[in-house]
Amino acid sequence: VKFRDDFPLPDTDWPPTREFWAAAARGELSVPRCDACARFVWYPDGACRWCGGGALTWTRVAGRGSLFSWSVVRRAFIPQFAADVPYVTGLVALEEDPAVRLVTRIVDADPAALRVDMEVRVVFRPLRFPDLARSVVAPMFTPLPA
């Protein structure tokens, strides 16, 4: 199997998630919302997972949420992440609808100080990998001041 040359960067042209990455490049967090039932839909897999509606509109959200859970990855499972360890990756539940859990990085935080359900806010940082010239701006999260 052949992976894209810039794996593990996202393919910012892949239609289902193109707007997510385009919004991040503008410094915005955007998630599709169902025109029929008004619920947020994640992942953007064609139809609304709640009502089956087919019309989804990408909608800017505030970028606040709660830290649902995380792991501190201390060993790189694939060589592309060797320069990043240890890093914190996990799930943030969106304030607008906690059923939407964004996979993200937690940055600017002491891993020992993280708590489940603590409030976090979005920050935009580049994803960079060794040997790849391109970088992609991504929504990451940081704890709100207590």
Added chain:
Amino acid sequence: MPAPPADWGFPTPLEDVSRAIAIAGVGEADHTKASGRGPKEIAAQAIERALADAGLEAGDVDGLMYTPFDGQQFTAADFRAHFATTHEIWESTRGGGMVWAGSAPHEAALAIRAGRARTVLNVFSVAWATQRAEMMGGPGEVHAQELFKQNLEVPFGWFPQPVYFATIARRHMHEYGTTAAQLGAIAVACRRHANRTPTAVLHDKPLTLAQYLESPLLCDPFRKEDCCLISDGGGAYVMTSLERARDLRAPVIEVAGVGLGTSCTAAYWAQQGDITATPQVFAAPGGFRMAGLTPADVDVLACYDPFTIVSLMQIEDIGFCAKGEGGPFVEGTTLHFDGGRLPYNTHGGMLSHAYVLGIAHVVELVRQLRGEAAAQVPDARVAVYGGYTGPQASTLVLRRV
């Protein structure tokens, strides 16, 4: 945080096949670290051993089940080529390991009942230890190819599977107070069983709870011993009608019940409504109902166990204890073969026996019910396999007749 929706998954109603078929032969290939063998060569060895165990010839096999997912499994064409036969073989791609190691008997029973086959083999093999370099083959590669994962998960380093399940484990710890020592009790019980089982990859490596707790964190809260092996190996089992099984050499082990449950969010664990549960909550009730049994009747349990937390969640979700009480339940010797309340993964499971994706779990349960296991549970009469893929779970209830 609102309560998780009860409708995050659903049971699949299955036609009653209780007491229709039996597992009449089992075989496992050599389980090893990287061996240089290919998956088809491994499968052939497992099949030869299963047929010898059943006292059947290759020409008796007129049904073959495997999984299509990696394109490397042993097909009917491979069977005919390997055994130099030309006969007709009914073929189904709804077999193999994982969830299908538990649900294949349902499909086989329907085929046997309909007269499409008399003797059906289910087979699964992997050579992931040999292929693991650079993710060519193996569990990581399968997931890295999935485009939502590739574009929304992998870039953040939420990959591969140990990272997902470490995240799930931390949430389970938060919601229910589960501790590292409780996860460790599962790893220690499985290793103790592997130490008794000559075919286990980690047969010669003991593990104490103190050693577990002192070992470094890999992706916390997980340590290495929370995670399954990567192995070369495989297994096969032979199914036939209950009536015909009585004429074969092995003790009759009947398929008493099969259940199947599905998660609406497929393999996107991040979005699963109740992230600290498995679709086993939807599978198990139907499997036990078909069998006319309850979890209290189970003498030995084997669950698909890629990580300690998946064992813990399935033990809860099948109903051996209340949801959230799995941690205290598994402490101490509960899971041990010799006197434990719920002997569990008595061959060592995927943590300590081999990562052959559940096929060896079913082989082990059949041996337990025959009284032929290495770590034998005294007088085991009812055994359950909890199959799992993430998107689906299966519950296979086996009973000694």
